[in-house]
Amino acid sequence: MDLTYLAHEIINPLNIIVGCAELSKLEDLDTPIKNHLNEIIKQSMWCCQILENKMKDSVNTSAFNIISKLETIISDLRNHPVVERNKINIIFNKKNIKKTKTISSNLVITCDPLYFKIIINNLILNAIKHGDKENNKNISITLSLKDDNYIIEINNHVISDKKGVKENLYHELRTCQNSYGKGLHLVDKLISKLSGKWFLHQEDDFIKSNIILPVK
Numbered sequence: 001m002d003l004t005y006l007a008h009e010i011i012n013p014l015n016i017i018v019g020c021a022e023l024s025k026l027e028d029l030d031t032p033i034k035n036h037l038n039e040i041i042k043q044s045m046w047c048c049q050i051l052e053n054k055m056k057d058s059v060n061t062s063a064f065n066i067i068s069k070l071e072t073i074i075s076d077l078r079n080h081p082v083v084e085r086n087k088i089n090i091i092f093n094k095k096n097i098k099k100t101k102t103i104s105s106n107l108v109i110t111c112d113p114l115y116f117k118i119i120i121n122n123l124i125l126n127a128i129k130h131g132d133k134e135n136n137k138n139i140s141i142t143l144s145l146k147d148d149n150y151i152i153e154i155n156n157h158v159i160s161d162k163k164g165v166k167e168n169l170y171h172e173l174r175t176c177q178n179s180y181g182k183g184l185h186l187v188d189k190l191i192s193k194l195s196g197k198w199f200l201h202q203e204d205d206f207i208k209s210n211i212i213l214p215v216k
Contacts, residue, residue, distance in 0.1 A: 093142040127156035152211040
């Protein structure tokens with residue numbers, strides 16, 4: 001198995017462990033138990049740092065069709081247990097921002113295809129995790145072309161039954177301070193390695209992740 005992929009598969013569970021341990025510390029626990037939790041957090045984050053450094057050392061650039069790659073990633077995700085369990089419908093849209101026409105099927109991007117897959121997987125699964133799965137089963141992914149950049153937008157409806165929930169969730173996702181930002185710090189690093197940018201913004205009841213990658 002590719003070392004980069006293996007590192008990614010280990011980092012995600014470690015992030016979950018850290019998030020759960022941090023939440024457990026909020027309970028009324030004895031000091032020895034809190035000390036154990038602190039050690040779990042410390043060692044887990046240390047392992048994440050080692051694995052992330054390994055990933056930085058490995059970049060395999062190649063040219064591939066961005067539409068075909070996204071279609072393959074989305075097709076694979078439709079069989080993911082989280083998607084199946086929550087009966088999520090992943091919708092893929094292709095358009096040109098300037099001319100509002102369907103993007104040509106021969107558009108190619110040059111980057112590490114594994115990094116690209118990890119980025120899309122993380123953002124879609126985070127969108128599902130934090131979306132309003134009871135009232136809105138749709139996650140939309142829109143690919144567009146503007147100037148010399150591909151723009152990938154992942155759009156999910158957030159739970160808004162309490163005042164301030166959307167604002168707090170947006171802040172937590174954006175700043176990656178706890179388990180709400182699971183995997184997003186890794187996404188940020190990988191997109192930077194691909195000479196791209198990404199940002200989150202809130203629009204009504206939706207949180208939108210925008211990835212901007214250069215056409216090379």
